[in-house]
Amino acid sequence: MMNYLHGLLLFSVLALVVVNIVPVHAQECKLCIAKEFYRQGDAIVISGKVDAVLEKTPIIIQIFYGTNIVNIAQVEVSQDGSYTHTVIADGIYWKSDGKYTVKATYGVSGNVYETSFDFQTSGTANTTTQIFEVKAGDSGTFDVPYTIRGGVVKDIIVDPQILGFIVTIQSDNDGSLTLDLGRKWIDAKTTTGDDDSFIIYIDGSEVQYQESADADSRVLTIQFLEGDSDIEIIGTQVIPEFGPIAVIVLVLAITLTVIISTKKTSLLRFS
Known part of the structure; x- marks a missing residue:
């Protein structure tokens, strides 16, 4: 009799479990x-x-x-x-x-x-964050941290003639480039010393950009299209083209020129 009751109880428990499980699996x-x-x-x-x-x-x-x-x-x-x-x-x-x-x-x-x-x-999946070492003539080199989505940074050069940088990219997709630019390397200032806007060109066409800034650097984010190549970043000041050695040579050259000119003038007076 006891075995029968145990069996009946076990059957009842299993039946309840089955009843509770079936609706879950049956739910579409x-x-x-x-x-x-x-x-x-x-x-x-x-x-x-x-x-x-x-x-x-x-x-x-x-x-x-x-x-x-x-x-x-x-x-x-x-x-x-x-x-x-x-x-x-x-x-x-x-x-x-x-x-x-x-x-x-x-x-x-x-x-x-x-x-x-x-x-x-796929552009986001191909996001790269690195540091690019930029040559600065006799001033040596400096680092520019960057993140690019949808392409590869091929080169960054200083161009004193435009008071800026030229960034060459290989853009495999539409994407964006974020550059952390140290103020001691490049900046854009008004005549009163306040921050001014950079001028950005991509393959000759001016484009807009997003920016965040602090006391040490300005972080620019530039959107580009597939096939874009050269990005010009134009400020109002850029790291000097000439380093200390070149400046000394330049000063000596100017001094020598002045001395020669003075001697020629003296000879003309006595001739």
Whole structure:
């Protein structure tokens, strides 16, 4: 009798466990995506199941970045109410990193299901942060920390004629370049000593930029397009072209010229 009661109790417990588990597994996803994060070029698999099938009625699936529609499609719904749609995350509308929203609308009543995923462009995946050693003539070299997305920094040179730097890049995609410019190397000042704006050219065309600054440096962020090459950063002062040795040589040359000129003048007076 005791064994029978133990068996009955065990059966009752198992029955309760089964009853509690089945609804969880039986619950259908209205709108699901295979992953929470995608990179440019990935296949985004969207699937789900509607409550009631409407004959010859597709489900409308839209992908948004903010308020902008990135992708829209009419997807056939199977007889069991399920649907599947695959989107390749690439093209002219997949240009920004961040959260993308997926919305599925079905039926005249407008049942809307919603989910989201995070997306990263190939340009962001190819972000590089390094320090570039810039040659400054007889003054030696100095470092320029930088971060570039969508390209590679090939060279940075000082150009005293424009009171600035020329940065040469290889831009494989649209991207951005952030440069940490020490004020002792380059700066832009007004006549009253206040910070002035730099003038930035990319391949001859003036462009805007973003900036943050402190007492020691000015950090510029410049957006560029695929194929851009030369970035000119023009200020009002740049590290001198001539270092101490060259300055001494220049002073001696000027002094010698003055002496020679003085001697010639003296000879002309006595001739």
